[in-house]
Amino acid sequence: MRGHKGGLAGLKQLHQQAQDARKEVERAERVAARDRARLDQAAPEQEVDAFRKAMQSARPIKPRNQIEHRLAALPDSPAAAARRMHATGEKPGRADAGISDGGVAHLLSENGTAYVRADAAPDTARKLKQGHWRAGAELDLHGLRVEQARHAVISFLDECLGQGVRCVRIVHGKGYGSEGMTPVLKDKARAWLAQKTEVLAFSEATPREGGSGALLVLMQS
Template identity: 45%
Template sequence: MAGPEQDDDAHALFRAAVKDARPLNAPRRLHHPPARPKPVPHQFIRDERQALLDSLSDHYIPAHELENGEELLYLRNGHAPDILSKLRRGHWVVQAAIDLHGLVADEARLYVASFLADCKKRGIRCVRIVHGKGLGSRNREPILKHKVRNWLMQKDEVIAYAQARREDGGSGAVIVLLKA
């Protein structure tokens, strides 16, 4: 170990070595304030959410809904009727699904609207929406079942829908075909 005498000698040697040195003129440091974060467009987000809600009305009266006993079917005008039979037989693979169990109507409407918008962005063609059979609701009536179907008819990207096959949810779900 180095003793105190050796430390003093080292400091003396260092001072002697740098006695003629001049300090460098350090460049002035500019003080930049931290970058301000980008503003969050809260009003725009609220407006977009409201537009989604407004795009689906609970008071829409369907003009082109087909009834087949208890099963409800829908096909937008201008499309081939065989689309419905293909949809009912499972011709298209379900690429995405949502479950509305436990949601109230307003929550479900927003969820369905944002789900369909997301599917449109991602190019998804066939989806399943599980709305339930209404067994847990007041009066044991399928409230969301009819609301979901009315909402779907109002969306331009929906070509057709049909009740899901038994293995896909039966009368508690609907299979929807979307535009490409």
């Protein structure tokens, strides 16, 4: 556990990172506005905006009494990544290559709400839901299409692994805004996570942390 000074230093660092990220977003948006007239319309503007907003939501969770993880600024900011995809026609798929949208129901437990990798302790998902590990970062998938969400989830996990963050929260929603009130990304997010070899376990979040609209995910160290 870090001391009081360490905690303050960590908070200051997170605050500085937030300021730097905000400046980068503002700079990127100015460039995008200037160049938009010359860009090929590789994807509808609303999809680019949705992707940008979702990746901007991937953030460190504010600590209560101590700093457990520190996420450095991403090497390619979310705004810059979205602008690059818009300009070049780049399709999401490199980070999530080989990840399918289903076919893993037999790996899930607790009526499809939990997963534990075969070589992990059987009670890992239960301990995860009970708060044994605190989530160090969060990703919100609201507003994304399936392909964009898949790319965002896998990229988010890779970035967190690179920064030493083992436990994260992924918000996929409860489907209240979807056609037929069906959560489009709920089952697909579970399928993607079960195929990610670094994922040890995941569990539906507690009501306080999003309930059936979110997952707590634990990755190997």
